[in-house]
Amino acid sequence: MKETQNNIGAYLKLHWKTAVFLVVLLVGIGLADNFVDSYVRRLLNLCAIYVIVSLAMNLVNGFTGQFSLGQAGFMAIGAYTVAVFTVPIESRAAIFYLEPMAPFLANIQLPFIVALILGGLASVVAAFFIGSPCLRLRGDYLAIATLGFSEIIRIVFTNTQSITNGALGIKSIPTISSLWWTYGTALLIIIATVLLINSTYGRAFKSIREDEIAAEAMGVGLFKTKMTSFLIGAFFTGVGGGLFAALLGTVDPKQFYFTLTYNFLLIIVLGGMGSISGTIIASFVVTLGQEALRFLDEPMAFGLDLPIFRPGLRMVVFSFLLMVIVLFYRKGLMGTNELTWDFMALKYQSIKKKLGGKKTSNEGGGN
Amino acid sequence: MVVGMTMETFLQQLINGLSVGSLYALIAIGYTMVYGILRLINFAHGDIFMMAAYFTYFGIAVFVIPWYITFIITIGLTMLLGVTIERVAYRPLRDAPKTSLLISAIGVSFLLENVATYLFSGKPQAFPEFPLMTTPFFIGGLSFQPVSIVIPIVAFVLMSALLYIINKTKIGMAMRAVAVDYDTAKLMGIKINGVISSTFAIGSALAAVGAILWCMKYPSVLPLMGVVPGLKCFIAAVIGGIGNVKGAVLGGLILGFSEVLMVAFFPALTGYRDAIAFVILIIILLFLPNGLLGKKYMEKV
Numbered sequence: 001m002k003e004t005q006n007n008i009g010a011y012l013k014l015h016w017k018t019a020v021f022l023v024v025l026l027v028g029i030g031l032a033d034n035f036v037d038s039y040v041r042r043l044l045n046l047c048a049i050y051v052i053v054s055l056a057m058n059l060v061n062g063f064t065g066q067f068s069l070g071q072a073g074f075m076a077i078g079a080y081t082v083a084v085f086t087v088p089i090e091s092r093a094a095i096f097y098l099e100p101m102a103p104f105l106a107n108i109q110l111p112f113i114v115a116l117i118l119g120g121l122a123s124v125v126a127a128f129f130i131g132s133p134c135l136r137l138r139g140d141y142l143a144i145a146t147l148g149f150s151e152i153i154r155i156v157f158t159n160t161q162s163i164t165n166g167a168l169g170i171k172s173i174p175t176i177s178s179l180w181w182t183y184g185t186a187l188l189i190i191i192a193t194v195l196l197i198n199s200t201y202g203r204a205f206k207s208i209r210e211d212e213i214a215a216e217a218m219g220v221g222l223f224k225t226k227m228t229s230f231l232i233g234a235f236f237t238g239v240g241g242g243l244f245a246a247l248l249g250t251v252d253p254k255q256f257y258f259t260l261t262y263n264f265l266l267i268i269v270l271g272g273m274g275s276i277s278g279t280i281i282a283s284f285v286v287t288l289g290q291e292a293l294r295f296l297d298e299p300m301a302f303g304l305d306l307p308i309f310r311p312g313l314r315m316v317v318f319s320f321l322l323m324v325i326v327l328f329y330r331k332g333l334m335g336t337n338e339l340t341w342d343f344m345a346l347k348y349q350s351i352k353k354k355l356g357g358k359k360t361s362n363e364g365g366g367n
Numbered sequence: 368m369v370v371g372m373t374m375e376t377f378l379q380q381l382i383n384g385l386s387v388g389s390l391y392a393l394i395a396i397g398y399t400m401v402y403g404i405l406r407l408i409n410f411a412h413g414d415i416f417m418m419a420a421y422f423t424y425f426g427i428a429v430f431v432i433p434w435y436i437t438f439i440i441t442i443g444l445t446m447l448l449g450v451t452i453e454r455v456a457y458r459p460l461r462d463a464p465k466t467s468l469l470i471s472a473i474g475v476s477f478l479l480e481n482v483a484t485y486l487f488s489g490k491p492q493a494f495p496e497f498p499l500m501t502t503p504f505f506i507g508g509l510s511f512q513p514v515s516i517v518i519p520i521v522a523f524v525l526m527s528a529l530l531y532i533i534n535k536t537k538i539g540m541a542m543r544a545v546a547v548d549y550d551t552a553k554l555m556g557i558k559i560n561g562v563i564s565s566t567f568a569i570g571s572a573l574a575a576v577g578a579i580l581w582c583m584k585y586p587s588v589l590p591l592m593g594v595v596p597g598l599k600c601f602i603a604a605v606i607g608g609i610g611n612v613k614g615a616v617l618g619g620l621i622l623g624f625s626e627v628l629m630v631a632f633f634p635a636l637t638g639y640r641d642a643i644a645f646v647i648l649i650i651i652l653l654f655l656p657n658g659l660l661g662k663k664y665m666e667k668v
Contacts, residue, residue, distance in 0.1 A: 067469055140408050141652055143469065144601055149643040151598065159638040230430040258594075262477050269470055312485035319478040326471045327459055 017341050033179040041177060042063065043291055045247050048182035049240050050283040052189050054267040055276065056236035062273035062336075064229040065209030067143040070130065071264050074234050077126055077258035078119030078241030080157060083170040083251045085115040085320060091172050102162040116242040123238025123288070126153075137213065150258050158253045160178075162239040169252025169275050185243060189236050193276055196232070198346060209274070234251045249288050267320045270332050276332030286318075293317060355359025375509050380631040381624075386515040386584065388623020389522035393577035393602035395607070395615035397449075397570030400555070403546040403610035404566050410472040411452055413597015414479035415571050419445040419578035420494070420588045421487060427495040434497070442575045448562050449571025458560065465501070476597075483590035494586035504645065514583045515595065521580060525573060526616055533612060538565055546610060599644040605652050608661020617659060 013021055032044060032327050053071055062067045092101055102105070110118070130149050134142040159166045164170065176182070196202050204225045207215040216222050245251045263286065271282030296313040325332060337343055394416055422444050426437030456471045456579040500514040533539035539564045545551040553559050579595070582588060603622045607614025622644055630637050651658065 019540075061466070065466065067466060069473075093379065101405050130649075133649050137652060137656050140465075142606070144408060144598065144605070145645070145648060145652070146503065148598055148602070148648065151595070152642045152645050155639060155642050205499060259477070259480075262473065265470065265473065273466065295464065310485070312481060312489070315481040316478070316485050319474060319481045323456065323474040323478055326467055326474055 029179050029183050038177070041179065043288065044179060044245065045176075045182045045243075047287045048179070048186040049247065050242050050264070050267065050273060050287045051186045051280050052182075052240035052243070053237050054264045054271070054283050055193055056233040056240065057187060057264045058268045058271070058273065058276070058279045059196075059205075059236070060229050060233040062268055062275070062279075063209060064205040065198060066135065066225060066226055066230060067140060068146045068230065068233065069143050069258070069261050069265070070146030070150045070234075070259050071237055072125075072256045072260040073153040074123040074127065075144070075241030075260070076150070076153050076157060076251075076253070077123045078116075078238030079245035079251045079256070080164055080170075080237070081119035081122050082112070082115045082242035082245045083173050085110040085118065085165065086174055086246070087172060088114055088174070095168075096162070096170055098168065099161045099164070102167075102176060105163060111177070112246065116246075118237035119242040120235040123234040123241070127231050127234030128227075131227050131230045132216035135230060136223055143153050147258060147261075150256070150261065154253045154256055157256075164253075169250060169251060169254075171250045173245055173249050173251070175249040176243070182222060182243055182247070189239075190276065190280065193236075197276065200226060206274075254336070262319075262322070266318060266325075268332075269322060269325050270272045270331035272334035272336060274336035275332070275334035275338060276353055277339035278332060278337075281333060281339070290314070290318070376631070377508060379511070382511060382515050382629055384624040384627035385620070386518040386623075387627055388586070388620035389519040390577050390581050390619075391596070391600050391603045391607065392616040392619030393522050393573045393580075393622050394596060395603040395619045396526070396612055397574050398601045399604040399607070399609055399612060400542075400566050400570050400617040404542065404549075405457065405468070407454060407457070407468050407472060408601060409473040410469075410597070411456075411479060411571075412570065413593035413600070414476045414483075415445060415452070415593070416450055416477060416574040416578045416581075416596060417483060417588075417590065417593030418448055419571075419575035420582050420592060422575075423582065424492055424494055424577050426586045428492070432668065441579065442572050443574035445571045445578075446568040447588065448568075449567040452570075453563060453567040457649060458563075480590055480594070487590060487606075489590055491587045491589040494582040494588050496586060497578075497583050512584075514580070518580045518584070519659060521576065525576060526612075529569065529573070529612060532569070538562065542566060595641055602644045602648045604659055605648060608658030611658070611660045611662075614658055614660035 015349050032041075036044070051074060057068070057071055060066050084105060087095065087109075087110060089107060092106060126149070130145055131142075134145045158167050160166070197205070204215070204220045207218065207220055208222060208225060212222060215225075248255075267282045267286045268279055269280030270286065271280070292316050296309055296317060297311045394412070397412045397415075398409060401407060402410070413425055422441040423437055426432045426440055427434055432440070452475055456475045457468060460468045460471055461646065497514070500581055501512055503510040503512055505511075528655070531539075533542060541552070541557045542565070544555065544557055545559060545562050549559070552562075599622060600619065603618035604615045606621055607616065607618030625647065626640055630640055630644055
């Protein structure tokens with residue numbers, strides 16, 4: 001007993017900054033949960049969901065080096081699982097008015113948390129079927145197969161009228177408004193990812209990213225390790241999708257168009273492929289940025305008759321940003337570094353040195 | 368299952384499958400050539416196809432240029448677009464990790480889609496009609512659209528020309544050399560950048576012809592029209608063996624026939640028409656990962 005206490009004491013001594021940060025963060029979430037209006041709350045929730053899905057994508061693409069583009073599809077599976085199993089039974093007849101819900105599902109209603117986990121597991125099953133042929137091969141087949149898969153899922157969900165209500169989608173899903181669901185899940189997933197990356201598995205993931213042949217020669221089972229990463233990523237993405245459904249209160253196939261995946265791609269490229277903290281920062285930047293740049297889509301004429309600001313400009317800006325980052329800032333914000341206290345201290349020192357060297361210059365050097 | 372399927376309708380479906388398959392083949396060649404040389408899935412290829420459709424639409428319907436001149440301009444502009452994309456988005460990343468190149472390709476594709484949506488609006492535009500191509504004619508109780516016959520003929524002529532270029536000309540030999548071994552080809556004095564540019568030019572030209580013929584058959588133009596054909600044609604290239612031009616043609620035809628015939632035999636599955644390509648892809652990757660005509664590719668240490 002005494003020894004454990006000592007251990008905890010030593011641990012706190014070593015990580016007191018992190019502990020303080022966590023407490024501040026939790027208090028912050030608690031305060032935000034009570035005091036922000038519904039618009040900001042929704043936005044913050046969306047940020048957390050983007051953190052979850054982008055982190056899962058970075059685990060597969062950034063850390064393991066396997067190029068998966070199926071995020072929209074895995075999210076759709078998680079979202080539809082939550083939708084189908086949590087919609088109140090009494091409102092189902094009104095939602096499925098074209099064709100009644102399949103009898104084997106019509107009377108099952110599950111608690112949100114069970115449906116959420118079930119959604120993650122359903123994604124894992126789907127990921128297993130795509131992964132088993134594609135991950136055995138070297139090359140880019142995974143990219144095309146996962147992209148194709150997310151299109152197929154959409155097609156399937158549009159056609160299975162009695163389960164997913166087809167193109168009409170499912171409405172009146174019980175919504176979550178508290179920030180604790182999304183941020184709680186996001187925190188759990190961040191911690192799990194950090195632990196995973198620093199474990200034997202994490203080192204195996206990175207070794208595959210760096211050099212498959214060398215990794216294989218060192219005794220890393222390529223297929224099994226890639227599959228582990230891919231399945232874990234799919235689980236997290238499915239859970240993220242489930243939260244997404246519960247946040248919006250409605251799902252329909254159009255929400256899960258493959259362009260959704262490109263948002264997450266932008267996030268992990270901006271944050272740095274292979275950086276957890278970079279992904280988290282970029283998730284907030286991109287999600288809030290997309291909201292802040294909404295004015296680009298508002299009609300506004302420049303000069304005489306040149307409507308530059310009109311629907312679509314925002315997405316042009318975002319896709320252009322993706323290109324610029326890939327071409328000129330390939331490492332993104334963080335590269336493969338993490339935003340640890342040591343890293344920040346180092347950055348702080350170098351900025352201080354820079355400022356001391358040339359006092360007149362304004363460029364302080366980003367983060 | 369086979370309800371009311373007469374010999375006539377079956378023949379009609381075969382012709383239809385042949386024309387759809389030839390269109391796939393034309394686009395698949397662009398994928399397979401680029402993959403053969405750069406080992407890159409050129410995600411932007413489907414969107415190059417889409418832009419070609421818009422060029423034609425604007426030429427004929429908006430600027431009222433005669434169709435034969437429009438076709439030439441379209442092919443020229445599309446080639447220019449393909450070469451520019453390679454120059455701006457792929458060439459600077461030649462020594463970068465492959466993931467960056469792949470992301471760049473996705474970025475170009477995303478950018479083209481969004482620019483097209485922004486400039487031309489997301490609404491489908493009606494492609495100008497070609498009555499000569501779409502008025503059905505009859506042979507022994509069978510009705511055909513002339514376009515269904517024209518597509519395979521044009522495709523056949525272009526593919527023969529391409530095979531001639533690849534096998535008999537100097538630039539074709541250079542392409543084959545770069546595909547076999549990039550570094551050695553460079554050491555042998557082959558101008559890599561020129562070869563890659565001409566590969567993109569040829570692939571884009573074929574995509575432009577594919578787009579023109581596609582729009583004669585399905586006369587509607589919209590910003591995301593290139594996505595699904597793009598994915599399917601890459602799959603066609605994989606079926607035939609990626610990097611192999613004849614394989615791409617074979618894969619395109621197989622895909623075209625299986626789609627058309629599946630819908631003809633099982634009308635209940637019409638909604639899943641776009642899914643069949645991916646089912647075939649999974650099967651091919653499981654049992655024949657190098658495709659039908661592909662060579663076994665060993666990674667060198």
